[in-house]
Amino acid sequence: MSSIQALPVQALLSFLEHEPQPAIVLDPQYTILAANSAYRRQFGALEQPFLGRKCFQVSHGYELPCDQAGEHCPMKKASEARAPDRVLHIHHTPRGPEHVDVELRPILDAGQRVIAFVERIATVRSASARPSAEGLVGQGPAFTAALAALHRVAPAMLPVLLLGESGTGKELFARALHESSPRSAGPLVVVDCSGLPESLFESELFGHEKGAFTGALHRKPGLVETARGGTLFLDEIGDVPLSMQVKLLRLIESGSFRRVGGLETLQADFRLVAATHKPLATLVERELFRADLYYRINAFPIELPALRQRREDIPLLVQSILQRSGGGHRWRIQAEAMALLQAHAWPGNIRELRNVLERAKLFADDGLIRPAALPPALLQPAIGVRGGLSLEAAPDWRWPDARLLAWARAFPGSRAEMARQLRVSERSLYRRLKALQSLP
Numbered sequence: 443m444s445s446i447q448a449l450p451v452q453a454l455l456s457f458l459e460h461e462p463q464p465a466i467v468l469d470p471q472y473t474i475l476a477a478n479s480a481y482r483r484q485f486g487a488l489e490q491p492f493l494g495r496k497c498f499q500v501s502h503g504y505e506l507p508c509d510q511a512g513e514h515c516p517m518k519k520a521s522e523a524r525a526p527d528r529v530l531h532i533h534h535t536p537r538g539p540e541h542v543d544v545e546l547r548p549i550l551d552a553g554q555r556v557i558a559f560v561e562r563i564a565t566v567r568s569a570s571a572r573p574s575a576e577g578l579v580g581q582g583p584a585f586t587a588a589l590a591a592l593h594r595v596a597p598a599m600l601p602v603l604l605l606g607e608s609g610t611g612k613e614l615f616a617r618a619l620h621e622s623s624p625r626s627a628g629p630l631v632v633v634d635c636s637g638l639p640e641s642l643f644e645s646e647l648f649g650h651e652k653g654a655f656t657g658a659l660h661r662k663p664g665l666v667e668t669a670r671g672g673t674l675f676l677d678e679i680g681d682v683p684l685s686m687q688v689k690l691l692r693l694i695e696s697g698s699f700r701r702v703g704g705l706e707t708l709q710a711d712f713r714l715v716a717a718t719h720k721p722l723a724t725l726v727e728r729e730l731f732r733a734d735l736y737y738r739i740n741a742f743p744i745e746l747p748a749l750r751q752r753r754e755d756i757p758l759l760v761q762s763i764l765q766r767s768g769g770g771h772r773w774r775i776q777a778e779a780m781a782l783l784q785a786h787a788w789p790g791n792i793r794e795l796r797n798v799l800e801r802a803k804l805f806a807d808d809g810l811i812r813p814a815a816l817p818p819a820l821l822q823p824a825i826g827v828r829g830g831l832s833l834e835a836a837p838d839w840r841w842p843d844a845r846l847l848a849w850a851r852a853f854p855g856s857r858a859e860m861a862r863q864l865r866v867s868e869r870s871l872y873r874r875l876k877a878l879q880s881l882p
């Protein structure tokens with residue numbers, strides 16, 4: 443019989459008890475059978491006992507297993523493959539939501555049937571799922587997918603390419619990647635490639651010897667040398683001139699370089715992280731970016747979502763940004779103003795959001811940010827194409843309430859026209875809007 447009775451749960455627990463990492467034992471029906479003390483310390487709450495409850499209820503507050511609630515469930519994969527599986531999840535803890543790395547190992551009986559699972563949970567410290575005064579914040583699916591990729595690649599030496607529009611947090615991601623890597627005790631050296639003129643590129647990157655050129659009064663180490671033992675972050679790598687790309691390629695391929703005016707070959711020791719908002723593959727096709735360099739740096743690309751692709755994170759980002767620049771104040775924001783922020787298309791992404799909030803604070807004398815404190819562009823309907831940028835997709839009945847309400851308020855036409863655009867009856871639209879208007 444393939445049953446948990448066959449497994450000495452107590453023996454397993456005593457094995458897990460001394461592990462520093464939180465761990466639980468689950469049966470194949472998702473029931474939590476045991477938890478070690480690290481788990482009880484980190485995730486336990488007196489008023490919410492978890493033994494005998496389902497893991498998806500305790501960790502996520504779901505009534506269904508994660509894969510039926512639109513998330514990846516490691517149990518299904520681990521039992522099919524009879525091998526461990528790992529996922530990044532948001533865990534509900536007594537402190538609030540937290541990003542955790544969950545590893546599930548199946549336990550097999552003599553007949554190779556899965557009779558239980560051991561789940562180990564590691565808190566992911568590189569991002570916060572709650573408002574935070576520093577670092578990366580986010581908890582929507584698009585953000586979590588990028589974070590999961592970061593978490594996978596951080597322990598390796600593989601070069602990482604961060605792709606995303608301006609202001610999506612590429613530099614913050616590079617920092618988080620460095621800090622979660624084994625090189626975190628070393629330096630993170632940021633090179634803004636777009637700000638480096640061609641004439642300076644080589645000497646800034648590789649350094650120079652005394653007398654290498656007019657004005658080179660001393661030997662100067664370059665950024666590659668400064669990054670020894672750490673991470674070299676080449677921001678806007680798509681802006682590196684073709685003549686310099688070949689030098690970068692040589693550095694990456696050989697792992698060595700020479701200072702300008704020097705004869706000695708020096709060994710480099712850095713992990714490469716590059717970023718760009720440009721479509722590198724297109725630049726390669728147009729022969730503006732070397733294909734060989736592209737393949738070198740593109741070993742592990744991570745797409746950072748634009749803010750309009752992660753609107754569900756806007757309230758969390760807003761609260762975090764207000765905390766960051768609080769200056770001792772506790773800023774609050776009216777629900778209607780928040781709805782307008784969620785409806786905007788944010789071509790400048792999080793940087794633009796930060797600037798809008800900085801401006802809004804100047805108009806919020808009593809500490810409460812109201813719609814009137816937002817720039818006029820946010821108060822207008824964000825429909826159609828403005829300045830060549832597609833600012834807003836077609837309205838969608840499945841939008842969250844706040845977004846739909848903001849859209850409806852800004853809609854210039856009649857209610858019948860609004861219903862037509864949403865492809866619902868006027869009656870349904872009226873009912874939903876009526877319910878929403880009475881919201882606080």
Ligand SMILES: Nc1ncnc2c1ncn2[C@@H]1O[C@H](COP(=O)(O)OP(=O)(O)OP(=O)(O)O)[C@@H](O)[C@H]1O
Nearest residue numbers: 577578579580607608609610611612613614792793
């Ligand atoms: N997930 C995030 N959580 C909190 N703050 C963020 C997040 N992503 C970005 N920011 C903030 O948004 C601003 C822009 O981020 P950053 O400079 O990293 O973007 P970028 O993509 O490197 O921009 P650019 O391409 O223009 O250099 C910064 O103030 C940063 O702190």
